[in-house]
Amino acid sequence: MNTLTPSQYLPETPPGRHFRAEKFDVGSFFFSGLTGLATLFILAILGVILTNIVLNGWSALSWHFVSTIPKKDFFDAATTGVLPMIVGTTIRVFVMTIFVIPIGVITAIYLTEYAPNTSIITRVIRAAVNNLAGVPSIVFGLFGLGFFIHFIGKNLDTLLHHPSAVWGQPALIWAALTLAIMTLPVVIVATEESLKAIPPGLREASLALGATKLETILRIVLPQALPGILTGGILAVSRAAGEVAPILFTGVAYYMASLPSRLSDQFMDLGYHVFVLSTQSPNIDQTRPLLYATVLVLLILTLALNIVAILIRARVRKKLRSLG
């Protein structure tokens, strides 16, 4: 009946042969069918969303659209553009990486290279990272408002004797910092993963040659971990670029006539603009092409980054697996 052939337990065997070895069986058919259908359904959703947006957005997208600062009414297809939103989103995300990457990488280094695995403090740090990853984005927005604007910003203004508030109001820097805290776990987890993928032998060799631990980390471990750190950074950027809730109260502007030029300026944002266009428009049918084009720009920005990150990560994981 069912004799054991190597094809049934060796993972790399082509499954075609394996299924032929089995008899047709209704349960198996249904089970594989159902789970396969679930998978297909998810892929179909993704496919429908993407094709719908690409097909509708493509025709409305033009160079004029991505390079124009809307001067009058941004619901008017002829004169509007999304340049300030692209610039705003890019700058806020860029400023965020300046903060999140060093802190995230250093924390990951501590967790993999220094931390005693069993100590309470290590476990608390890990729990904190996990929890930070699960905090709702709108709570980060509230935190940014309560901490950065009403606490840090206001006190900074008092300290610097500003006659009127400069820092105690929504600003680019506060939005970027709020996002930095939100994306910290992304960077930590990705960096940790790539640090673990480095063979311990490398570290031991370096130490044996007389390098100190710090030298080993800086010269041997970090360069090796670079792809992983890059992945973390890109994933953080992509996540942050699409988030709207944390910046609602910390810096985004409904409309600004000029590009932001200082860290204390407000900014316009692609994601928020999608929200504004889809809910505040005076004429829904007229705005729809604009809306699709804006969504497409946002999607290109975030998904392109994501795909790059996934490709790098796949390579890191392969390395990790080959280490056993």
Added chain:
Amino acid sequence: MKLLKHLLLLGALAAVTSAGAQAGNITVKGSDTLVILAQKWAETYMRSHPDVKIQVSGGGSGIGFAALQNQTTDLCDASRKAKASEIANCMRTFGGKRPVEYKVALDGLSVYVNGQNPIKELSLDQLKDIFTGKVKNWKAFGGPDAPITVYSRENSSGTYEFYKEHVLKGSDFAASAQTMPGTAAILQAVSKDKNGIGYGGGAYGAGAKHLAIKKDESSPAIEPTEENIVNGTYPIWRYLYVYVNPALDKGEIGAYLKWIRSDDGQKAVKDVGYFPLPANRRQ
């Protein structure tokens, strides 16, 4: 370490650039209802006064008042009157002076029904009954025997608050009212729904019928035309406001505020869906 240096540099840079650049500009912040209009004013004014720079941003009336109080903005746009607590907050930082209130435009609210609906006019009381859910069928007003579908705005919008206070006299909207994200969405829904009724800006309105409104049962029904809204006979309208710190209401800012309420300034109002103030109501 290199990154840390950059970080410090960035911080120093930010501190230097932000301190100097504030003077000479007029900043305007507040209600999203007024952002586009404020931008239009700013543009027109800057064209004739190239030395003045005006920066406009939205966020909401509440945000605008908070900014006015913190002196992060010179002018605060508001689609509602300042609340007592907001005035008091401002007075605390203005050294006991009240913020000055200017009426800058009129907004008339229309009630929309579907084009096929035979009803042409309703009184304020009837509207209240419909929107609070007391009357649920068009038959009660001589229309077809069909259930009324009520469309309303989300409760964070200024339009919602105004309609609730002035038409519903503070009562709550019916629980069955559908909440739409924006006037355009209401219009679209009403234009597709034979039994729908909704409300929104008077200057909007392709695709749906605007009802004439009677102040009470005995008064005549008034169409929401520009003339009727501006002369005050149409009963559902509101002012839009700009607030300013009295200490700043002079020089450049004072001149700008005067210009907004002049004939030149009021020209722009019509283009963005509101109504200009008649000369006698400009204070």
Added chain:
Amino acid sequence: MGIHRGHRARPLEWLAERFIFLVSLSTILMVFLIFLFVAREALPIFFGGANTAPLQTVLSPEAMDQLSPAQLQAYLELTPQQFATLDRESIQALLLVKQEAQDEIPAHVRSDPDARVNTVEWKYLLGPHQWSGYDKPEYIWQPVGQIQKYNIIPLLVGTLKITLIGLLFAVPLAVGAAIYVSQLARPRVREIVKPVIELLSGIPSVVVGFFALIILASVLQKIFGYPIRLNAFVAGCALGFAVIPVIFSIAEDALSSVPQAYTQAALALGASRWQTAWQIVLPAGLPGVFAAAVLGFGRAIGETMIVLMVCSASVMSWNIFDSARSITTTIAAEMAEAVTGGPHYRILFMLGALLFAGTFISNLIGGVVIQRFKLKLEGKR
């Protein structure tokens, strides 16, 4: 790694190690600060002091001298520092503002018995109340208007309703796909399908919200034929899209980490692939799948933009085809118009703290379950 310690003799090494340790503590600090500062903005509402009743006894400016400075300061809701900076005239002007605000209250509010109710007391926040104009006690969230109604129950119901619909939609699909990808699919298929599903998490939530608003809402209405186009059901389905990748990732991870020895043993005993998957791998990986659902719940309950764009009426109803308003939506939509520092503002922060506590607990549960599961599989328990 702990390969080498004991370079304490080198001060630079020691300093660097301290520095790295201190920076890594920042994550703990952040979690702590988030809770502290969200709660800080919310706290005054718990200690009373706020009174939202529109009708209050007011002092005329002339009566100013009858009060002690401390009473006056409390009446005007000033901090001692602010009070110290104000001169007599300013205080009188403040009193006048309060009086004028009272005079402006319209007659229909004056005659309303609810106009003397302080609506931020606990019984109004949590319990039903028969407001004037209603024929029975009801839970109502209507923070805008003369009489502000802050009952948070409709928001809790709305949040749960939307989240549960989202999970009912997402969990079977995501877990099914996880079983397929981890157990049944060929390695080739698996290597393509897995990252593609994870790509779904790269779509910004505002884009999912947009898609739900424009396309999904109309499609679902055509299929089910309910009267209200934008409702909790649409929001839940859209929310499901957003949490599928989260649940899928964790569940797939858990199922793949079930040791190969289990599968091989089952296959060796003559079980078919699906029997192995259903009777061996799934039970062994169940804690992991459970944790995936719990973490998905945490993600769903905190999602803002999707729900904000798709439905937003705070209706007290368990009907899935009615509208609903979640806690996140309420905060996002109402914060901008709330008076900074006022009761509405404080209650929104309180809702934020509540949300934070909720996700904190669900993350903790999810995290602990996953950890135990992994230990168990490694045979350490």
